[in-house]
Amino acid sequence: MNASSDVVLDVKRLSGGFEDTDHQILPVLTDVTFSIRRGVSAAIVGESGSGKSITALSVLGLTPAGFSLTAGQIRFEGEDLLTMDPARRRKLSGRGLSMVFQDARAALNPVFTVGWQIADVVRIHQDVGRREARRRAEELLDRVRVPEPARRMKQYPHEFSGGMAQRAMLAMALACQPRLLILDEPTTGLDVTIQADILDLIADLKAASGMTTCLITHDLGVVAENCDQVVVMQQGCVRESGSCAQIINTPTDPYTKQLISDSRLVETS
């Protein structure tokens, strides 16, 4: 494998911002540059407003109204997502890259059973019948360690707890078999023990399927335990990026140092 095919996601000098009432762009992202190698578990770390989520949404083409990118490239497996035609891009969503949202319960459709929704995604991506899709959906729920998958299949999202809903979202993402899975704060708002369970699960699923993951979080503790590669962002700029060990142990950027000393990493290590 040559060097370029080794990189799944390559973001180059990405800039953008929200348009104000005078049609001036208020910058939110400035020259964001980083790349994610195939098979790693990467993380984008930063506090609220650092631009980490909007970077991820830009990669997925889900930027909110009023936001526009002004410069830069987002290359997924060598192809620029920003200049790609919409049909090709839609084909990539799900199969190429997929996302798990922070609030899993809001990301499930309230009027359909969870099983129906997972089976539906299975049918979009795999040429199987209704019954086979339901069987695979149940298998997926079992893989993400939802107890009693057969019974859970028939339940509606409001009957799921936050942690269970996040598992269902993971099952749905897995149904697409994505090459890159972006997880936007997947454990924020969950109990600490459930957080650990979900992170373990993500690591196991990653190991089993060989997909690349990109975790978006504000929690350096989570990053230190789970990731190989880290991008630190602050106020729309990348402060530092590199391997996890290097950044945690020998940070060069003052902001990263601040972040590490403010987190509980120092106390525990």
Added chain:
Amino acid sequence: MATNVGPIYDPPSLAHPFGTDRLGDDILSRTMSAATLDVSITVAVVLLSVTVGTVWGSVAGFFGSWFDYLTMRILELLNAFPSLLLAMLVIAVAGPGLLNVVFVVALLPLPDYVRLARAEVRSKKNWQFAEAAKLVGRRPVGVLFAHLVPNSLRPLLTYASVNASQVAATVGALGFLGLGIQPGSAEWGSMISRGQDAILSGQWWVAGFPGLMIFLLAAAFHLISDAIADSRDQGGSW
């Protein structure tokens, strides 16, 4: 339908529970025969209107741009006419007949359904589950019809059942004015019109019973709408 089975203008009795009209026709049997017509016209009108309105409104709300703009202008045009007058005009031009009545009466509540569906879809299209559906590779049309429309159905159906009672009254009104289906066929509205002179001379039952039926049908649709509203309060499955 039996004709001339009894004496003319016979008051309600055991032989003729609803009495007879000026031709000696039994009002009960005419009322029952008219029920199939009135109920099926009403149901057909509501189904047609809610289907067309939902598809039209949700597409306009989802895709926006010029189609949405055009839709809103057409709706304003439709709303600018008094609805019964519009229906009378169209039927006067197109001629009476079952299908014409269905199409014309379906046109009247159409703007309400379009607006309702449009507003529902617009308020929900940026919800996370719609974005999540895009992310797993659904086409925009798929996001609309598989995710957004099913989420908008409850207010539409609740409104449809309220609207059905108005439709029942409109169908009766057109029949009363002689603009409905073929003159002479048993229909509650035209039966009322047949009996209106008799009210003055004391034979209240000729127009009274068909009128009561329209009232009961409208009330029945209101009960259905209450039931739908209750199912929402109990956190029903949809």
